[in-house]
Amino acid sequence: MPYDEIQRAVIEGKPRLAAKLVQKALDSGEKATDLLDNGLLKAMRRMGINFQDDDSDIARVLACARAMKAGLEQLEPLLEDGRFGNNGKAIVGTAGGDLHDVGKNIVAIMFRGSGFEVVDLGVDVSAQRFVQAVQDHPDVKIVCVSSLLTTSLPEMRHIVQCLNEMENRSQFHVMVGGGPVTGEFARQIGADAYTENAVDAAEIARTFV
Numbered sequence: 001m002p003y004d005e006i007q008r009a010v011i012e013g014k015p016r017l018a019a020k021l022v023q024k025a026l027d028s029g030e031k032a033t034d035l036l037d038n039g040l041l042k043a044m045r046r047m048g049i050n051f052q053d054d055d056s057d058i059a060r061v062l063a064c065a066r067a068m069k070a071g072l073e074q075l076e077p078l079l080e081d082g083r084f085g086n087n088g089k090a091i092v093g094t095a096g097g098d099l100h101d102v103g104k105n106i107v108a109i110m111f112r113g114s115g116f117e118v119v120d121l122g123v124d125v126s127a128q129r130f131v132q133a134v135q136d137h138p139d140v141k142i143v144c145v146s147s148l149l150t151t152s153l154p155e156m157r158h159i160v161q162c163l164n165e166m167e168n169r170s171q172f173h174v175m176v177g178g179g180p181v182t183g184e185f186a187r188q189i190g191a192d193a194y195t196e197n198a199v200d201a202a203e204i205a206r207t208f209v
């Protein structure tokens with residue numbers, strides 16, 4: 001199994017090696033979703049433990065994120081193969097105050113792979129910008145808000161509240177996710193759905209359209 005090697009390349013922050021190993025695994029018949037789950041995402045989860053233990057500095061974590069991105073680029077065309085036809089538009093963004101974008105980017109990739117046209121607002125997105133984006137794209141079907149920081153959860157709540165006050169609210173669904181988010185929190189703040197990972201998020205989104 002190539003997963004250990006891929007995890008090591010990501011954890012050691014080696015983008016070229018990560019990309020090469022992912023491509024090699026694909027060439028030998030490994031599935032893109034398995035390489036994402038058991039290789040790249042598992043490495044990021046293990047990196048999380050190191051970060052918490054203060055065992056690695058921010059520069060190392062950034063190198064790890066870059067290596068993950070390099071591996072992900074090899075998988076992207078396969079994850080985005082568009083076999084689900086056209087499911088309409090989805091807006092994605094990371095809540096204000098939060099600069100983490102790896103998970104949000106994976107959500108975007110899985111949505112594209114599920115036939116959505118994705119409008120990516122990036123990171124540190126205010127409630128006002130989410131609302132403006134929905135006004136600019138009145139045909140939007142799903143709005144996805146991501147947050148990895150506990151300190152950004154109040155902003156996530158504010159974003160969902162502002163979206164819920166929009167006149168055309170019944171026309172789209174709001175989904176939330178990211179490390180500190182739970183199903184209970186999603187329900188409390190009035191979001192329509194929460195999932196723990198991007199694969200389930202795209203699957204649920206398809207049932208909404």
Ligand code: B12
Binds near residue numbers: 104150177199
């Ligand atoms: C990489 C990383 C960074 C990188 C970010 C690089 C980047 N471009 O994103 C850098 C070094 C910049 C960073 C900075 C910081 N970080 Co940081 N970081 C991480 C780390 C190690 C990995 C995050 C990651 O990419 N995970 C991999 C992705 C794929 O997982 P994910 O984001 O959870 O996404 C998945 C699901 O959650 C879900 N999902 C995500 N979004 C959505 C949205 C929807 C709608 C749905 C349905 C699903 C969904 O699908 C995704 C794929 O399956 C985590 C530790 C961890 N275990 O997560 C800490 C972590 C998130 N960081 C943390 C902290 C504290 C910080 C800093 C404050 C550190 C500091 N002292 O400066 C800063 C914050 C800067 C800011 N304002 O945002 C804490 C947060 C604690 C908390 N609960 O608040 C963590 C948990 C580390 C820790 N254990 O302490 N970080």
